[in-house]
Amino acid sequence: VIVIAATNRPEMIDPALLRSGRFERVLHVPPPDEESIREILKIHTDGMPIGKFSLDDMAKPLAGYTGVDIEAICREAALIAMRAKRKTITRKHFEEAIDRVRPTVTPQMMEYYEKLQSMLTSGLDSIRRNNDGLRGIESV
Incomplete structure (x- = not known):
């Protein structure tokens, strides 16, 4: 079984859900080019x-x-x-x-998501270096 989830509030995801064997990959999907x-x-x-x-x-x-x-x-x-x-x-x-029809993602939201992605990426790199069991998260 593969489960895919989407959220506009990734910072609200319980860290327990990101452990190995659960939601192992977190991806930021920006608006289309x-x-x-x-x-x-x-x-x-x-x-x-x-x-x-x-x-x-x-x-x-x-x-x-x-x-x-x-x-x-x-x-x-x-x-x-x-x-x-x-x-x-x-x-x-x-x-x-x-x-x-107004865009659902505002420039302020994009800035927020980009900062959050950067923060999560930095945090995941640190976690990987410390071998904390979250190796399955390849990108944010």
Whole structure:
């Protein structure tokens, strides 16, 4: 059995859960990069009637958005087009959707997670050096 868990509050994880044989690996998953955003846009617009514009151009304004945020933007753009009784989804619909859907991870949260990751990584290196039984944690 493999269990995968996700949290926005990694500092709240009980250290007992991080012992060998339990949740042995802790990974920080940052928001997608520009190339990944393009791929996420392609996935969530597959089958949608997209107008004559490049979805690739929409990747830059979505820096800092998570995959689920991007999915919500695609849905919102489709709803905006539908309400306007348009047969295709235009750049304007996407821009309006971006204005409506805020990123779930704020810059302050990213800074916090990066500091926490650095702190956890430093702590894990120290633990490994002291041979404290947490060898299974390879990265944070």
